[in-house]
Amino acid sequence: MPCGARVRRVAGPMPDQAPDQHLTGRQPRADKDVSMTEDETFHQLRAICARILSVDPARIAPDTDLREELDADSLDMAELAAASEDRFQLVVDLDTAKQARTLADVASLVRAGAQAG
Amino acid sequence: MAERVRVAVTGLGVRTPGGNDLRTFWDTLIAGRSTARTITSFDASSLPVGFACQVPGFDTGPYVTGKQARRMDRATLLAVCAADDALADAGLIDPSGMNGLGGPGGLAGASVPPERRAVVTGTALGGNETAEATLLGAAYAAPPSPPPSPPGAGAQPSALYVPRIMPNASAAFVSMRHQILGPSLTVSTACASGGHTIGEGLRLLRDGSADLVVAGGTEACVSPTILLAFHRCGALSQRVNEPECASRPFDAARDGFVLAEGAAFVVLERLEDAERRGARVYAELSGYGRTSDAHHLTTPDPKGEGAERCVRQALADAGLRTGDVACVNAHGSGTPLNDITEAQVIARLCGPGQVPVTSTKSILGHAIGAAGAIEAVVSVLTLHERLIHPTINLDVQDPECEIDVVRRPRPLGPGAVVSNSFAFGGHNASLVFTSARP
Structure with missing residues (x-):
C-alpha cells in the first residue's frame, strides 16, 4: 500500500441525499474537512477491526485474510463496514464490503467512499 | 389411555x-439478606428512584469469548451463563469445559440427539441495555456488555x-452453543415470561416435541429509561x-416493587429418562x-379471577387439590394491588392463613421477565432443601x-410448592412442583 497519499474525507451530505435521507438510515454528514494519510487510515481501520474481532491489532496486516485467519464472518464484515462509515463519515458500498477479505480491501472501500463523497 | 409423561427438574442455573x-x-435467601442497593453502575443520581x-x-470470561460477548446484550449474557450452569448441574456438560474460550460447545454428556433437544427462553424487555445505549448514548452502559458502537455513536x-x-x-445463542436442533422459542409475557417458559x-x-428442554428467563433492565418509566406508572x-x-x-x-435483573434456567427431562441415566x-x-x-393493561383484576383460575388449573393439571399445597412462592411483588389480590386468591383457595406463603421478590427484587424462572428455581430448591x-x-x-407469610426460615x-x-x-x-418420589 502506498504511503503518504491523502484520503479526502467527506465534507457534508451528498447532494442527492436530502431531504428524505433519514429513510435510508443514513445521517447527514458533518461538515468536516480533515485529511489523513493512508497509513493513518489503515491504523484506524485496524483498531476498529481488532475491536470487532476481539483480537490483538498486531495480528492484522493489510493482507491478512480476515475470514480464513481470524474467523471473521459476514456479520463481522457488515459491522466493519458500518463502523468504517461512522469513523470516516462516508458511505461504504455494503454489497462490496461483504466480499472484502482483507483490511486492504476495506481500506479501498473507504477510499472509494471518500471519492464518491 | 397412555399414562401421562412425568417431568423431572434435573439442572438449575442462576x-x-x-x-x-x-x-x-x-x-442469601435463607439468611433473608436484601439485595437492593443504590445504583453505582451508572449515574442514577438524577433519577427519582436510584436503587x-x-x-x-x-464474570462472563469463563463462558464466552470477547467476540461472542460483543454480540450479546447483558440479558443474553446472563441467560447463556445461567443456561450453561443448568446443563452442567444436570451432568450434561462438563463444568471444566466452560473454561475453554469456546465454551462448552455441545452436550457431550447427553445421549439425547440434537434434534430432540429444545430451548425456551423468556424476556420482557429483550436487549434493553443495547437499545438504550444506542438510542440515548453509551454513558449508561456497564461492563461486561458494552455496546458495540463507541460512546457517542448515538444515532x-x-x-x-x-x-x-x-x-x-x-x-x-443457547441453541447454537448446545446443538439444540429441535424447537427454540421465546415467550414474552412481561413479568410472567419466566414462569411461562418453564411451563x-x-x-x-x-x-413429544422434545426429550430434553432447557428453559428459563432473563432480564437486564436496570437502566435509566426503565427505572423512570416504571416509576412514572407508579409501580x-x-x-x-x-x-x-x-x-x-x-x-x-409497601409502596411498590424494586427493579431487578437476573436470569435463571432449568433442565427438564422425562422422569423415567432422568432416573435411567442416574441423574439427580x-x-x-x-x-x-x-x-x-x-x-x-397494568392492574390485576381486583377479584383475582384470572389468578385463581390459573392456580386451580395448575393444581388440576398436577392432579392435586388445594389441600395438597405445602407452600406458595407468591408473585408477591410488593405493589399495593398485586399483594391484596394474590393474598385473597390464596386465602380463597387454601383458607385464610392455612398455607405458608413467601415472596422471593422481598429479597431479590423484581427481575421482570426472569422473575418467574428465578422463583421456579427457588421453588425447586424449597422442595429439595425442605425449607x-x-x-x-x-x-x-x-x-x-x-395469609400465613413466612417470616423466618421454616421447614417445608x-x-x-406452587409458584x-x-x-x-x-x-x-402458575407452576406446581412436587417431590419426585415422595
Whole structure:
C-alpha cells in the first residue's frame, strides 16, 4: 500500500441525499474537512477491526485474510463496514464490503467512499 | 389411555442479585439478606428512584469469548451463563469445559440427539441495555456488555444492534452453543415470561416435541429509561433512603416493587429418562396453569379471577387439590394491588392463613421477565432443601392479606410448592412442583 497519499474525507451530505435521507438510515454528514494519510487510515481501520474481532491489532496486516485467519464472518464484515462509515463519515458500498477479505480491501472501500463523497 | 409423561427438574442455573451459584443464591435467601442497593453502575443520581437489585460480580470470561460477548446484550449474557450452569448441574456438560474460550460447545454428556433437544427462553424487555445505549448514548452502559458502537455513536446503530436487542437472542445463542436442533422459542409475557417458559417446556416434553428442554428467563433492565418509566406508572417503591427496606410484600407500608435483573434456567427431562441415566432429580414439575385477566393493561383484576383460575388449573393439571399445597412462592411483588389480590386468591383457595406463603421478590427484587424462572428455581430448591425462605421487611402485615407469610426460615411440610407469576397485560402463570418420589 502506498504511503503518504491523502484520503479526502467527506465534507457534508451528498447532494442527492436530502431531504428524505433519514429513510435510508443514513445521517447527514458533518461538515468536516480533515485529511489523513493512508497509513493513518489503515491504523484506524485496524483498531476498529481488532475491536470487532476481539483480537490483538498486531495480528492484522493489510493482507491478512480476515475470514480464513481470524474467523471473521459476514456479520463481522457488515459491522466493519458500518463502523468504517461512522469513523470516516462516508458511505461504504455494503454489497462490496461483504466480499472484502482483507483490511486492504476495506481500506479501498473507504477510499472509494471518500471519492464518491 | 397412555399414562401421562412425568417431568423431572434435573439442572438449575442462576445469575441473580443474590448469587451466581446455587449455594450463594440459597444462602442469601435463607439468611433473608436484601439485595437492593443504590445504583453505582451508572449515574442514577438524577433519577427519582436510584436503587435496584443488580447482579454483582458477573464474570462472563469463563463462558464466552470477547467476540461472542460483543454480540450479546447483558440479558443474553446472563441467560447463556445461567443456561450453561443448568446443563452442567444436570451432568450434561462438563463444568471444566466452560473454561475453554469456546465454551462448552455441545452436550457431550447427553445421549439425547440434537434434534430432540429444545430451548425456551423468556424476556420482557429483550436487549434493553443495547437499545438504550444506542438510542440515548453509551454513558449508561456497564461492563461486561458494552455496546458495540463507541460512546457517542448515538444515532448510528451498530450492525449488531438487531441481534443484540431481539428478544429471541438468548434462545438462539443457547441453541447454537448446545446443538439444540429441535424447537427454540421465546415467550414474552412481561413479568410472567419466566414462569411461562418453564411451563411451555413442560408441554414440549409431554407432547413429544422434545426429550430434553432447557428453559428459563432473563432480564437486564436496570437502566435509566426503565427505572423512570416504571416509576412514572407508579409501580416502583420510592423508599430511596432505605433501599434494603423498600421491597416489602404483604406489608401494610409497601409502596411498590424494586427493579431487578437476573436470569435463571432449568433442565427438564422425562422422569423415567432422568432416573435411567442416574441423574439427580431435584423435583417433579407436575402442573402448569396459564390464564389471562383480560381486564387492564397494568392492574390485576381486583377479584383475582384470572389468578385463581390459573392456580386451580395448575393444581388440576398436577392432579392435586388445594389441600395438597405445602407452600406458595407468591408473585408477591410488593405493589399495593398485586399483594391484596394474590393474598385473597390464596386465602380463597387454601383458607385464610392455612398455607405458608413467601415472596422471593422481598429479597431479590423484581427481575421482570426472569422473575418467574428465578422463583421456579427457588421453588425447586424449597422442595429439595425442605425449607421455605423468609419474606423480609414484613413489619406489619396488611390486614387485608389474610395469609400465613413466612417470616423466618421454616421447614417445608409434605405437599406441593406452587409458584405464581402475574404480569402487566393480565398474563398469569402458575407452576406446581412436587417431590419426585415422595
